[in-house]
Amino acid sequence: xxxxxxxxxxxxxxxxxxxxxxxxxxxxxxxxxxxxxxxxxxxxxxxxxxxxxxxxxxxxxxxxxxxxxxxxxxxxxxxxxxxxxxxxxxxxxxxxxxxxxxxxxxxxxxxxxxxxxxxxxxxxxxxxxxxxxxxxxxxxxxxxxxxxxxxxxxxxxxxxxxxxxxxxxxxxxxxxxxxxxxxxxxxxxxxxxxxxxxxxxxxxxxxxxxxxxxxxxxxxxxxxxxxxxxxxxxxxxxxxxxxxxxxxxxxxxxxxxxxxxxxxxxxxxxxxxxxxxxxxxxxxxxxxxxxxxxxxxxxxxxxxx
Amino acid sequence: xxxxxxxxxxxxxxxxxxxxxxxxxxxxxxxxxxxxxxxxxxxxxxxxxxxxxxxxxxxxxxxxxxxxxxxxxxxxxxxxxxxxxxxxxxxxxxxxxxxxxxxxxxxxxxxxxxxxxxxxxxxxxxxxxxxxxxxxxxxxxxxxxxxxxxxxxxxxxxxxxxxxxxxxxxxxxxxxxxxxxxxxxxxxxxxxxxxxxxxxxxxxxxxxxxxxxxxxxxxxxxxxxxxxxxxxxxxxxxxxxxxxxxxxxxxxxxxxxxxxxxxxxxxxxxxxxxxxxxxxxxxxxxxxxxxxxxxxxxxxxxxxxxxxxxxxxx
Numbered sequence: 001x002x003x004x005x006x007x008x009x010x011x012x013x014x015x016x017x018x019x020x021x022x023x024x025x026x027x028x029x030x031x032x033x034x035x036x037x038x039x040x041x042x043x044x045x046x047x048x049x050x051x052x053x054x055x056x057x058x059x060x061x062x063x064x065x066x067x068x069x070x071x072x073x074x075x076x077x078x079x080x081x082x083x084x085x086x087x088x089x090x091x092x093x094x095x096x097x098x099x100x101x102x103x104x105x106x107x108x109x110x111x112x113x114x115x116x117x118x119x120x121x122x123x124x125x126x127x128x129x130x131x132x133x134x135x136x137x138x139x140x141x142x143x144x145x146x147x148x149x150x151x152x153x154x155x156x157x158x159x160x161x162x163x164x165x166x167x168x169x170x171x172x173x174x175x176x177x178x179x180x181x182x183x184x185x186x187x188x189x190x191x192x193x194x195x196x197x198x199x200x201x202x203x204x205x206x207x208x209x210x211x212x213x214x215x216x217x218x219x220x221x222x223x224x225x226x227x228x229x230x231x232x233x234x235x236x237x238x239x240x241x242x243x244x245x246x247x248x249x250x251x252x253x254x255x256x257x258x259x260x261x262x263x264x265x266x267x268x269x270x271x272x273x274x275x276x277x278x279x280x281x282x283x284x285x286x287x288x289x290x291x292x293x294x295x296x297x298x299x300x301x302x303x304x305x
Numbered sequence: 306x307x308x309x310x311x312x313x314x315x316x317x318x319x320x321x322x323x324x325x326x327x328x329x330x331x332x333x334x335x336x337x338x339x340x341x342x343x344x345x346x347x348x349x350x351x352x353x354x355x356x357x358x359x360x361x362x363x364x365x366x367x368x369x370x371x372x373x374x375x376x377x378x379x380x381x382x383x384x385x386x387x388x389x390x391x392x393x394x395x396x397x398x399x400x401x402x403x404x405x406x407x408x409x410x411x412x413x414x415x416x417x418x419x420x421x422x423x424x425x426x427x428x429x430x431x432x433x434x435x436x437x438x439x440x441x442x443x444x445x446x447x448x449x450x451x452x453x454x455x456x457x458x459x460x461x462x463x464x465x466x467x468x469x470x471x472x473x474x475x476x477x478x479x480x481x482x483x484x485x486x487x488x489x490x491x492x493x494x495x496x497x498x499x500x501x502x503x504x505x506x507x508x509x510x511x512x513x514x515x516x517x518x519x520x521x522x523x524x525x526x527x528x529x530x531x532x533x534x535x536x537x538x539x540x541x542x543x544x545x546x547x548x549x550x551x552x553x554x555x556x557x558x559x560x561x562x563x564x565x566x567x568x569x570x571x572x573x574x575x576x577x578x579x580x581x582x583x584x585x586x587x588x589x590x591x592x593x594x595x596x597x598x599x600x601x602x603x604x605x606x607x608x609x610x611x612x613x614x615x616x617x618x619x
Contacts, residue, residue, distance in 0.1 A: 001339070042412045049409055050426040052486070057429060059452055060441050075455035117334040124330025127322045136331065143342055148547065149573050149593040153352065153586055154345035157360065177341030180334050182580075196321065209326050240432035240550045245578060256436045258551075263440055263554075273444060277437050288432050292425055295432075296494060 060281075064274035071270045086275035094266060096279050098251060099258030106168050106254055106282075107236045108244075110175035115228055117176070118183030119221075123213055125184070126191035127199075137188070143181030152245055159246060166249040174237050174246065183228045190224035191217065232293055237284060255280040312538070319600045353590035370584070370591035380572075384592075387560075387569045388599075390477060390552075394484055395545035399538060401485040402492040405524055407534075410496035411522070424497065431490030440556025442483045446470055470555060473565035480566050484551050488544065492537045499533035500526065535611030539604050546600045549574075569596050 063071060064086055065079040090096045125137045155174060156165065164170030194217065202212045213226060218225075240256035247253055250261065266272050288295060322330070353370050356363040374380045413423055424576040430438060445453050446469040454466035469475045503526055511521050552560065558574055560567025573596065576582070577589030 024427075042415070046409070046412055046416075046423050049314045050423060053430055053490075056441055056445055057433065059445065072450050075450045075568065076459065117337060117455050121331040123333035124322065124327045128327035129321060130323065130324060130327075133327065136335065139343070140334070140338065143338065145601075146342065147597040148595065149570065150349045150590075150597050151342070151345045153577055153590060153593075155341065158341070158345060173337065174341050177337045180338050180342075184334065204585075209322060209330075234432060238436070240434070240436045240553075253536045256434060259436060259440060260553075270444065270450070273440070277441055279484075280437050281433050284432055284434070285429075288425075288429070296421075296424060296428075304610070 006170065021048050057281075058205050060274055060277050064271060064278045066258075066271055068269060068271050075181050081273075086271035087279070089269070089272040090262075090275040090279060094258075094272060094276060095250070095253075096255070096258065096262075096276055098281060099161055099255045102168060102252060103237060106171050106175065107233060109168075110172045110236055111229055111232050113172065113181035114176040114183055114232060115225060118180055118187055118228070119218065119225070120213070121180070122184045123191050123217055126188050127196075137184070140181050140184050144180075144185065146178060146181070148241060152241070156245060166247050168252060171243060171254070174242055175239075178295040179232045179236070183232065186228050186231075187221060190221045194220055208232050226294055230287065230294055233287065234284060291300035347589060349593065352360055352586055353594050355587055356584055357586040361508065366587075370587045371595065373588060374591055375596060380576075380588075380592075383564065383567060383572050384569070384595075386564060387567045387572045390480075390566070390568050391546050391548065393477065394481055394548055395542050397481045398485050398488055398541050398545060403488055403524065403534065406489050407493045410493050410500060411526075413493075413497055414500040424494070427488035427493050429449050430487045433487070435487060435550040436554050438483065438487045439551040442479070443470060443555055446479060461487070471562060473562050476556060476562055476565045480552050480555050483555065484545075484548060487551070488541070492541070495533055495537050499530040503529045519536070528615075529613070531618065535608065535615070538611070539607050542603060542607060543600055546596065546603075 004296050062079060065082040065084070066077070067083055067085070070077065070080060091100075121140075125133055125140075159165045159174070162170070164173070168216045198220075199215055202216045207215070238256065239254075240260075242299070243257045244260070245253045247257055250258075259276060262276055263273065266276075354365055354367060356366045356369070374384055388536070409427065413420060413427075416423070445451050448454065448466075448468040448471065457463065457466045467475065469479050507525050507529075508521050511525055516524075547570060548568050552566050552568045552571060553574075556562075556566030556571075558571055558579060561573050569592070573589055573592045576592055577585055582588065
């Protein structure tokens with residue numbers, strides 16, 4: 001029965017196509033030429049925009065390998081012989097090593113911490129049906145619309161009263177807290193898709209709730225965890241506003257704040273400036289190249305196929 | 306207690322957690338979120354209603370801090386100018402992303418080869434830190450040895466070379482274009498996904514009826530992706546109103562030259578952290594609330610307007 005239905009339709013489709021083909025070979029050829037022409041135009045446009053999008057970033061990379069003298073005499077050009085002194089200057093003299101270290105610590109710890117507490121919380125919320133829990137969840141989700149400027153002054157005084165201004169711990173706690181709404185939003189949606197039967201089976205086998213959570217549920221939402229990690233890593237790594245206000249001690253600066261003081265100090269040392277920008281960008285480019293698929297599908301989740 | 310809830314609902318909840326254990330799961334997030342988000346939010350609202358002496362709270366003064374924003378210098382001139390620049394950022398982003406952005410997304414959608422390659426290149430600027438983007442362009446546009454002016458000279462357009470960021474007439478347009486250049490990757494990706502969701506059969510059927518490509522786009526594709534355009538527009542609006550790193554990198558916290566690149570976030574930043582005024586907390590909180598009201602109010606209006614337009618189209 002199913003065989004019959006699958007065999008028949010192709011025969012029907014092939015026939016009209018053949019007729020069309022025989023009737024107007026000249027028409028298809030013209031259409032082919034036209035589509036080739038329009039493809040050429042479309043390719044050209046795409047390449048032009050690719051050039052616009054990527055050239056400044058490429059120039060940033062190329063210029064970081066050129067000396068100040070080269071940059072001054074020839075603003076456009078390839079590195080004569082790649083020099084790494086600019087990186088050495090930026091990393092050691094301009095303390096980019098310190099900033100980089102701070103950025104890595106702050107970003108990694110806050111992403112791990114916020115993902116951990118959000119995982120626990122999203123699971124708890126998805127497996128509980130009480131009214132109170134629904135209210136708690138909607139409070140978390142409404143945090144997606146948090147006005148940063150409204151919160152910053154109270155946060156500053158809060159950290160001040162705890163002795164956490166200018167500490168990495170303070171910044172980590174703030175980033176962890178502001179990451180919770182997004183992480184719970186994504187992870188909660190994934191936990192809800194998982195059938196309850198899995199946990200029932202594990203529980204019958206004698207596993208406690210935390211054991212079930214850790215050994216059964218967490219492995220199942222691994223793709224969602226990857227999405228959450230990437231989508232919190234990028235904004236926290238790039239964030240400039242919180243550390244600008246909360247970090248007063250240069251030895252605790254993260255890369256973005258480090259950049260601002262660095263641009264004031266090294267105004268004329270162009271190749272070092274370019275090297276600094278590259279250092280601040282490189283981890284993201286690496287992340288992007290490793291996880292393009294995850295990023296594209298994450299940004300476009302829930303929208304068609 | 307949880308047992309009674311379960312029996313009343315009569316659902317098979319063996320997989321569900323008992324209330325007490327569920328609380329243990331959500332507690333860490335609740336604690337951190339309450340201390341570092343909910344508590345600051347709640348106090349921020351009260352800050353604007355008081356007269357402050359440095360960091361000590363003085364008398365309750367109602368809406369006086371808000372009135373000051375409209376009656377007193379420098380706010381009287383700075384706030385309208387900054388808001389105008391924020392709206393200019395939004396308007397320009399909308400024009401660029403819904404013409405160039407949508408067009409590129411449509412071209413990309415029809416491609417099979419190199420699709421991901423182009424997608425990656427186009428989104429790259431969006432993923433780079435906006436602060437890095439701002440500083441990078443400030444170097445590119447430098448009047449001394451910036452590559453942009455050098456390129457113009459190379460093309461024999463030396464007359465067009467100028468100190469782009471040094472003069473009021475061009476500085477704000479640099480901020481606008483750089484912001485659009487960085488942001489466009491985001492609408493591009495989302496429009497691409499939305500176009501992928503339009504059923505092919507619809508366009509094919511319309512093509513058989515002898516419609517032109519433009520008719521197919523305007524009558525089929527566009528109405529079908531309008532909801533996404535609406536969502537992206539609201540996000541663009543919020544982003545434009547909160548713009549901070551790019552203007553900061555290109556014009557500094559004062560919005561140089563002469564306030565030509567000033568935006569609301571910079572007005573807020575200067576008032577709360579640079580002015581040194583005794584009532585800095587009161588005034589800056591009022592600015593933050595004003596900004597929040599504009600963002601929130603306009604976002605709701607936009608969403609409603611888009612919903613109504615969608616309904617009228619179908």
